Amino acid sequence: MPEPVRHICGISGGKDSSALAVHMRERVPDMEYFFCDTGAELPETYEYLTRLEVILGKPITRLNARRGFDHWFELFRGTLPSPQMRWCTKNMKIKPIEEWIGHDAALSYVAIRADESNRKGYISTKKNIETRFPFIEDGIDRAGVMRILEDAGIGLPEYYEWRTRSGCYFCFYQRKAEWIGLAERHPELFERAVAIEQKVLLEAGADGEADFSDRAMRGRQYTWSGGETLVQLRSRRDEILTRHEAAMSRAATRQANLPLIEALADALEEEDDTAPCTVCAL
Known part of the structure; x- marks a missing residue:
């Protein structure tokens, strides 16, 4: 049988x-x-x-x-x-x-x-x-x-x-605006992500303020968010949120009565269309 x-x-x-x-x-x-x-x-x-x-x-x-x-x-x-x-x-x-x-x-x-x-x-x-x-x-x-x-x-x-993808709080697929959302809604988790990132930078001998483009080309990930540390990203909070709010407004203008989740998804895709993890984001 x-x-x-x-x-x-x-x-x-x-x-x-x-x-x-x-x-x-x-x-x-x-x-x-x-x-x-x-x-x-x-x-x-x-x-x-x-x-x-x-x-x-x-x-x-x-x-x-x-x-x-x-x-x-x-x-x-x-x-x-x-x-x-x-x-x-x-x-x-x-x-x-x-x-x-x-x-x-x-x-x-x-x-x-x-x-x-x-x-x-x-x-x-x-x-x-x-x-x-x-x-x-x-x-x-x-x-x-x-x-x-x-x-x-x-x-x-x-x-x-504030985010459209499930998964880890420090997922590297997060957009900049989603990292800011994490910092404001779960500051303790954001700080944990900062600590992990700083540990990697310390072991790599970086000072946390360097340009990571050359390292990225060698295939190793030194920061959670491309091209900058989380500390640097957080320092750009107002700039990131201004751009995000403008993208949300454009998404709503393109289609009247657009539900919040769809406007958020459209705005985030406009800011960063990186494909999410195929397992985590369903």
Whole structure:
């Protein structure tokens, strides 16, 4: 008799994966929900997961709780993760998922929407894991995701007031305005990110005020945000927020009655269109 197939749905703490979990709760009653906990998530993310468990009526398995960012940061000799060296995604997201599944046959449900079908999320190369895209199959776009969350009575995580991507509080994919948002809403987390960055700079023999372009060309990440330290970025707060507010205004002008989250997304994309982490940002 063949082994039963496991049905799994990863939740990042973002709107799309959360809506998919709600969308699938009655369609696949034996669904297993999981969250890769880096130990560096926003408080809003943990709070939202607790609320989501109530809606789902079952627990969300936390993976990787014993070996978070600090463990891997030391293992990689104080090298910050970057788009060119995404050891965080590999070691704190993909490996824990595949270890948790093991050799079991599994169907992995991924929250790629119908209006972004050219985007890729986590797709395992292991032969025992098959990927499904229910939103694409069912024609569910961004508006559909919002309806699912509103109808379930859970809405959006509170961090969507100032950032549009789930993930670590120090994620290097954050835009400048999102770093300022972190500094103002969670100053203690911003200071932790500063301390990590300063440790890397100290070990590299940098003074924290240097031009990092030559180092970036050699492939090592010395700062969280490209081209400047967080201390330098924070010193430009007013300039960054002025530009961000202007971008928000342009986004609202382009389309009347644009919801806040969409105006925020459009404004941030205008400021920085860097592609987010394909695992963390669903």
